[in-house]
Amino acid sequence: MKMYLSIRHMIYQIRKNICQVGLLVSVLFCSxxxxxxxxxxxxxxxxxxxxxxxxxxxxxxxxxxxxxxxxxxxxxxxxxxxxxxxxxxxxxxxxxxxxxxxxxxxxxxxxxxxxxxxxxxxxxxxxxxxxxxxxxxxxxxxxxxxxxxxxxxxxxxxxxxxxxxxxxxxxxxxxxxLNDGMNQYGDVGRTFNPTPYADYTNYKPVNTAYKLKNPSRWQPDMQRKGLGLYKIQQFVTPQFALAEPYSYEDPRDFEMPPPHNSNHRNRKAYRQQAKEVLEVSANLTDELKLKAELFDDKFSSLSYSVASNTTARNLPLLDFMQFEFVVNMATFDAGIFVWQEKYRYDAVRPFSAIQKLFKDNVVEAWGGPGKGTVTMKGRDWKSYLEEADHPEYPSASTCFCYAHAQAARLYFGDDNMTFNLTYPAGKSRIEPGVTPAKDTLITYNTWSKFAEECGQSRVWGGVHFQAAVDESAEFCPMFGNLAHDYMTKLVNGTAELRAPSKGRDLDTLPERFKFTKPSDKDDDDEDES
The missing domain is CATH 1.20.144 (Vanadium-containing Chloroperoxidase; domain 1)
Structure with a gap:
């Protein structure tokens, strides 16, 4: 076993050096x-x-x-x-x-x-x-x-x-x-022309890509997919909220507080959180851009953290299998809960709020790949990262990283981690040839800092408001605890054999939260555009 570990450590160091001098075509290969x-x-x-x-x-x-x-x-x-x-x-x-x-x-x-x-x-x-x-x-x-x-x-x-x-x-x-609620074969509710992972919850957005009817609610964005080719977002797999978790019984046992700042009738707070995103957008550095890209890619961030710490900790193969499983269990089970809350609150993304609030006003912000900070009309603002295909609140990436980090901390018994990833000059995914201006090393020594900056990267990338990050950071280490507890039972042999999974019924989805006036009048049907 010692020979195995020393050889793997040597191989890791060679690969690490190759990555750091930028000889591989893709940072992902190194990661x-x-x-x-x-x-x-x-x-x-x-x-x-x-x-x-x-x-x-x-x-x-x-x-x-x-x-x-x-x-x-x-x-x-x-x-x-x-x-x-x-x-x-x-x-x-x-x-x-x-x-x-x-x-x-x-x-x-x-x-x-x-x-x-x-x-x-x-x-x-x-x-x-x-x-x-x-x-x-x-x-x-x-x-x-x-x-x-x-x-x-x-x-x-x-x-x-x-x-x-x-x-x-x-x-x-x-x-x-197979039948865990994710609709893998696309046959839930239909006999012909199955569509894998298709939504069967009948979710429909309040807003369209063309009209922001309710500024508190999620608006699907129109995103470029090729030369002259665009797509309108659909809420990706809302049925994830109905999937069977590994480490707890029912996500309905948990609930996050409402995103009150995303209620457009709470005008001061609604405007303030949008201004905070604009301010960050105007002050992006190469390092912040790279970290936003890093944590947007779940393999370059989360998977690399597993690979690098497997080697740094000299984990034998059996221990590696346990470590990989427990951190992925933490993120998967956290995701089920997050999707439940996204379905519940259906909250607006920053791009919709900013384009509405500052439509004809001049704002200072990132102006697009290679443009740096510019002045523009609010209606032209875009986030540095492309928004994921689901509502804003809570932040899924933040939740994943905090659950992942907590599971890792508990597995190893300390907060120490090894994470060193070099981006060669010009190897940004969003600003290729421009960012970073010089080779840039991203390094983390603790799981706590790793999770914290993962969360903040969603604000740096312009795809989340701060409240969505803060609430996920507070709530989601719990899923690392739950995964660790179940993993302990598996490893000590006391866990019972699990029956085939079964997704929950549609009627267990949460009621849609109502952003209301002080008079409690529901504004979902009011045209605010």
Missing amino acids: MHSVAQVKQDFDFDVDNAALDVVGFGSLPALREHVSANYGDASLVFRYAILLTNAWYDATAAYHPTAVGVYSHLGRRPQSEATNRNINIAVFYASYHVLNSYMPTYKPTWRKLLLDVGLDPDNNSTDITTPIGLGNVAGKAVVAGR
Whole structure:
């Protein structure tokens, strides 16, 4: 094991140095602890199948099929939780006491708990999850196994072997989460022409992209998708609020306070929070822009924090599987709650409020890629980041980062972390060739600072008001606690075998919050444009 750790540490240092001098085409490759292609010389006794092959090998398909910038949280985190759940369940039998979530596969002798066996189990478990989540890429998933000398057609269910453990555990996770409320196959409420992950809650926005009827409510934005090609936002997977959590029973047990500052009838506060976003926009630095981009990309931020701390802490493979699973559980379960609250409050994004309040007034703000700070009419203002496809309150990214950080703190028993990521000059995603002006190192030494700046980056990026960040920061470490508690039961072997998940009924969605006048008159139907 010591030889394994020293070799992995050496490999990590080499890759870290490559990333820091900017020799790789993409910062993401470095952030994912990967080289420019899936390793053809994968060593089952030394390497980590999850990081070195499965993680990197699935990213191009995820970018193409699911999320172009890895920012669509509900879909990206479901991918992550399915994979890491399968990795954990497939390897639990090699731990002295651990049991899986959706399969209890007995105990293997400690003499069999080798890196080779653990890696083989991970490959086969991953194969089933990837085929279920992105079935159109089956040839890609077959190649992942073939390239390391494994047979994707080996369907053994002999749980005395790593292949059998991987097959049985992977299939159990797929079956266990298939009907978890996310509508994976798009067949909820329809027989023909299924649409995977389609909304079945019948959510409809109060506003349109063309008219802000109610300035307190979310307005879908019109976003550029190509030369002359634009899309109008839809609330992405509002049914995420109905999904079954891992670490608690029901998100209805929790509720955030209302976003009173987003009530446009609370005029002073409504205007003040918009002015705060404008002020930040006018004072963006290269560092703030890069941090906004970093935390917008959930793999470059959250996944890299796992990879870098796995190496820094010299985690053995079994411990890595636990760590990956618990932080992804924390974020996934936090997301279910956040989507419930987004559905409840349906709150306005900064771009709508700013364009309404300062429509014909001159404001000072960021003027677009490469433009710096300029003066413009309020109606022309745009946020540095593109808004995600869901209402503003609470901040999902803030919640994810605080849940993730708390789960990591509890797992390691301290607040220390290792995070060093260098952006070469001109490698900004939003301002390529311009930002940063020189190589810029982003570093974090504590999970607390990592989570804090993750939250603030949503204000720097112009996509959230401060209140949405503050409330998520206060509330969401709880989901790290809950994930840690459930993970403890899994590892000590006291957790019961989980039945296949089932999403909640539509009538359990919260009532839509009413932003009211002092007279309590509902203003949802009043034309305020």
